[in-house]
Amino acid sequence: MVGRAHPTPVDIKTLKTSKPRTRHPAPKTVFSISLGCPKNLVDTEIMLGGLTNAGWEVTGEAAAADLLLVNTCGFIEPACKEAVDTILDLARLKQDRPEVRLVVAGCLVQRYGAELAKDLPEVDLFIGVNDFPALAELLARPVADGAAPLVHQAPPYAYAGVEPRYPATPHHLAYLKIAEGCGHGCTFCLIPQIRGKLRSRPLKTLVQEAENLAAAGVKELILVAQDTTAYGRDKPGHPGLAALLREVAAIDGFRWIRLLYGHPARITPELLAVMATNPRILPYLDIPIQHGHDEVLRRMGRGYTRRDILDTVGRIRKTLPGATLRTTVMAGFPGETEVHFQALADLITEVGFDHLGVFLYSPEAGTKAAAWGPKVPRREARGRARSLKAIQAKIVKARLKALVGTLQEVLVEGVSPESDYLLTGRMASQAPDIDGQVYITAGTGLVGEIQPVRLTRALPYDLLGEIVEAGEKGKRRKGEKD
Ligand code: SF4
CATH class of the missing domain: 3.40.50.12160 (Methylthiotransferase, N-terminal domain)
Structure with missing residues (x-):
């Protein structure tokens, strides 16, 4: 319900x-x-x-x-x-x-x-x-x-999709949890111990739930799990994420379908093909790479190499030109040397992710890595995290600056908590709460609708823009780009 x-x-x-x-x-x-x-x-x-x-x-x-x-x-x-x-x-x-x-x-x-x-x-x-x-x-x-x-504390459970659900998101947005638990064994992560092994939800109940959400007026559906790309792998012969996406994309009502938390080694050609052929599925990929040096990736138990990351990014960009890429990385993993860190920094520069989350390694009791050394001093790890953020800030600054003057589709979300005179919204390249937003300074906004917005100014992680009213779209202003 x-x-x-x-x-x-x-x-x-x-x-x-x-x-x-x-x-x-x-x-x-x-x-x-x-x-x-x-x-x-x-x-x-x-x-x-x-x-x-x-x-x-x-x-x-x-x-x-x-x-x-x-x-x-x-x-x-x-x-x-x-x-x-x-x-x-x-x-x-x-x-x-x-x-x-x-x-x-x-x-x-x-x-x-x-x-x-x-x-x-x-x-x-x-x-x-x-x-x-x-x-x-x-x-x-x-x-x-x-x-x-x-x-x-009951035994492991997976959401069946028939439970009543009281939405805590704005009416135009909903998350669809497609699986519970995680089947990976990353050496720094406690999730499999807390949430249990991977349990994918049956495709039929997911489609049913998505249909209900579309009928209730949801415009943006976001598929989530610890690893969305692992969907179906716990059930031999079970359809995987590409099949699920194909079915969900066929439901009338959604304008945007977004995928979060993918595993870099599981962005398959089949998945990319489904994304490329369904305009409702946003060309947005969230692939937490965690590191950029093979030795650290091996010790983390991630199951891929630096070369694999670059190949995945290359495949994504070839199949989905202009795709938005988000990732998260960790600074200060046990044994991370200056050379390892530099490889990570170089990878961030080389790939040029649109969005980057930087975390400090946190030794969690019960994980393998917590017992490993040599430990990276906290101060050193913080400095490395700061350096990564500085690299990313430059990338983002250039990207956002290049958008000024363009016309973009923006999902209007409501009045800004910062001022009654501002509306906020998001472009397809911005996931809620994590990727920045567009502050709308002029025009009539319809909450929950996707409207054309002319971007007027870039802030460090956000943009300013004005809604383009009907009839105004064909007009061009000085310096405006297509
Ligand atoms: S880091 Fe992600 S993929 Fe690895 S065990 Fe934790 S939840 Fe699973």
């Missing part, structure tokens, strides 16, 4: 606390915060869907909610810290209203459930990554006064 209501985004730092209220016989409103990636957001939507189905109402006001829900990310240490800070912020609201229930869900719980229950007695219920559909039922169970927090 897919509904398209719009929860109001709320910044936790601006929450007002309220006076104690009368005790409710049963909690009825839920305020939620979803941390981490869009995959986590889908899990939050499933929890909220189950709750609304059971009679709860979603609220954007934490201080008035009967239930506070945090869906955590916990795959690296900074994410764990952010999650704990968020839990503590929400727990403060319970000081005045002890009857409020606080539920913590997700990766952090899967990783540290028992320890959290000891350290955070303010939390009523901890649930792992396999308990989302059961939340409403768990909350309905009677709890004795003063009872210790309950920790619930």
Whole structure:
């Protein structure tokens, strides 16, 4: 079931606390915060869907909610810290209203459930990554006064697509989670231990869910999984990502279909051919390469070489000229020397990715790499990350500057949180929340519609532009390009 209501985004730092209220016989409103990636957001939507189905109402006001829900990310240490800070912020609201229930869900719980229950007695219920559909039922169970927090961790689960889902994205955008878990064994990553092995969802239920989303008015559908290109590989004879994309692209209603989190070694000619022949599928590829030196890639367990990365990029650019390329890389992996790092920096320069995420290596207990040396001093790793960002900033600056004066299709997203006089939108080359945006300074914007925008100025990672009204499109201004 897919509904398209719009929860109001709320910044936790601006929450007002309220006076104690009368005790409710049963909690009825839920305020939620979803941390981490869009995959986590889908899990939050499933929890909220189950709750609304059971009679709860979603609220954007934490201080008035009967239930506070945090869906955590916990795959690296900074994410764990952010999650704990968020839990503590929400727990403060319970000081005045002890009857409020606080539920913590997700990766952090899967990783540290028992320890959290000891350290955070303010939390009523901890649930792992396999308990989302059961939340409403768990909350309905009677709890004795003063009872210790309950920790619930069910066996591996994969979203079936029939669960109710309460959308937490704007009405024109939705994520489709096509698989759960991961079948790779990257030596720095805890995801397979937290989320389990790869479990692809049946193609039929995905197509059904996509049809429902299109019928509900979604214009941009974004396919997500830990590795979208692994879709179907856990089921011999099962259709893979190319087949799924072909079916989803045939659904009327979507204007843009985007793919995130692909594995550089799995961008197959078949996948590229499907992307090239379906105008609804954006020529946008997100391929986290992680590094650019063969020795580091081997120690990371990535299963490809620098040459493979260059070949993949070459194939993409040949089949999809002008394709947008996004990647993420890591600085400071154990044993990374200056020579290794330079190879990575050179690769970033050579390829010229449109978008680059740079992360500092984080030694996570339970991963192979955490025990390896020699460790790269933190200061050194930070310096390397800064150098990579500086290289990328120059690439982006030149790319965005070249766009000034051109006319682009922009998906209008709404009023900018920074000013009521600005609208924001995104071009096909910009994925939500990670790739920058277009600030619209003039014209009549229709939220959720794709409109022509003339780009007028480049900022470090964003652009400014004006909506071109009907009839204006043929006119040319001084310096304007096609
Ligand atoms: S492919 Fe991604 S999610 Fe899977 S183990 Fe490697 S880094 Fe982790």
